[in-house]
Amino acid sequence: MPIDIPPTLTISTSNEPVFTAAGAWVVNALTHGDRLKQLSAELSKAMVLNNAQWDLRQINNLDHVGAQTLWSAWGKKRPKHLIMQPAHEGIFERLELVTAMPLPVVPKPRLTRTMQLGAVVLGFFAHLLSFSSLLGQLMLDLGRFAQRPWKGPWKELSANIYRMGAQALGITALVGILIGIVLSYLSAQQLRAFGGDLYIVNLLGMSIIRELGPMLAAILVAGRSGSAITAQLGVMRVTEELDAMRVMGIPHGFRLIMPKVLALVIAMPLLIIWTDIMALIGGMISAEALLGMSPAFFIYKLPDAVPLLNYWIGLGKGATFGLLIALIACHFGLRIEPNTESLGRGTTSSVVISITVVIIADAVFAIIFSKVGY
Structure with a gap:
């Protein structure tokens, strides 16, 4: 048929x-x-x-x-x-x-505690190896830049300094003034009870210049600029721009990583000076309102209350924090896989780990310079 x-x-x-x-x-x-x-x-x-x-x-x-x-x-x-x-x-x-016929049930792999611990340890060493490779490449790029500075990425460096430094002046000034007011207000309440009004200059000067100023600036930069660096490199990975640069023979480290690291190392000490000034201004405002201490007297007593070495310690912290934040942000940005889920996860991890490392580094500074600057 x-x-x-x-x-x-x-x-x-x-x-x-x-x-x-x-x-x-x-x-x-x-x-x-x-x-x-x-x-x-x-x-x-x-x-x-x-x-x-x-x-x-x-x-x-x-x-x-x-x-x-x-x-x-x-x-x-x-x-x-x-x-x-x-x-x-x-x-x-x-x-x-x-x-x-029943549908096949794929059993989920059951990981023992030992296997989970092993996965965490292997992941840590994988991150450590990648970070060491990034740091080594940065040293090579800095050597190349020092030998031929006229061929360096000056435009990228200046653009990153502007984005990470100049554009962060507003938020750091606001947070600095508020922290100075709060710290001065709380300190004045206690010092007035013991008749130690004059020591508010010592308390504000040492705490802001040596500790709070660098820490506040570092945390704000880690959340603002660190996340931006990771997101930028991650988007370049998702859109295959990094692969295109490699095909064209443009080195990632010299054109992308080194300008960001140098810019943050330069911008962080300047931001710390700015944050210190704003926080001290906030403290002076609060001290005048609560204790009747004039700003002129506050400024006159500040050099005697805070030795000059503390300024250099704060600036050294700033350069170190900037280096750590930039390296961690670039490390997680380069490890992002070409999908949006990895981009969000990598940006979050970058900010969290940057802030954690900054706090650990500040603790190390406090231990090393525990008997210096007082």
Whole structure:
């Protein structure tokens, strides 16, 4: 018999509804024109009738696509009243077996505590190796820059100093003034009770210039500039700009990493000086309001209360914090995979780890210079 007879489905409702399928129920015939759409509309009517009779004896050709179409219309089970050719019985038997077969359950890998600890340790050493490689490449790039400074990335360096330094003056000034006011207010309450109003200059000078100024600036820069560096490198990874630079022979370290690190090392001490000044201004305002201490007297007593060495310690902290923040931000930016989920996770990790490392470095400074500058 010919196999190109169009598939049809007729409904007779003399006594009980009887659906008669005829023609070639094969993929070529079903997908020709709008036949599959028309048959689907007729089969949707059949799904409502549970006790309908089905006559498939007039189907002259049937493949798995046609059988699956009917099987889905039956709700993936045989109708109670079904007549078909013996040659087509095997296809529906296989569909019954597949439907009854449970879906394979893929067991989730169970990691023991030792395996989890091992994964963490291996991840730590992988980060350490990558960070060491980044630091070594930075040293090579700095040597190349020192040998031929006229060929250095001066435009990138100045642009990064502007973005990381000049554009951060507003937020650091605001936070510095507020911290100075709060610290001065709390200190004045205690010093007034003991008659030590004059010592507010010593307290504010030492705490702001030596500790709070560098820490505040570093935390703000880590959240602002560190995240921006990681996000910028991550987006370049996602958009394959880093691969394009490698193809064109443009080194990542010399054009991307080194200008950012140098810019933050230069900008951080300047931001710390700015933050110290703003915090001391806030402290002077609060001291004048609470203790009646004039700003002129505050400025006159400040050099005697705070030895000059403390200024250099604060600036040294700033350069160190800037170096650490820039390296960590670049490290996580280069490790981002080409997808948006990794970009968000890497940026978050960069900020958190930068702030943590800054606090640890500040503790190390406090231990090393515990007997210096007092």
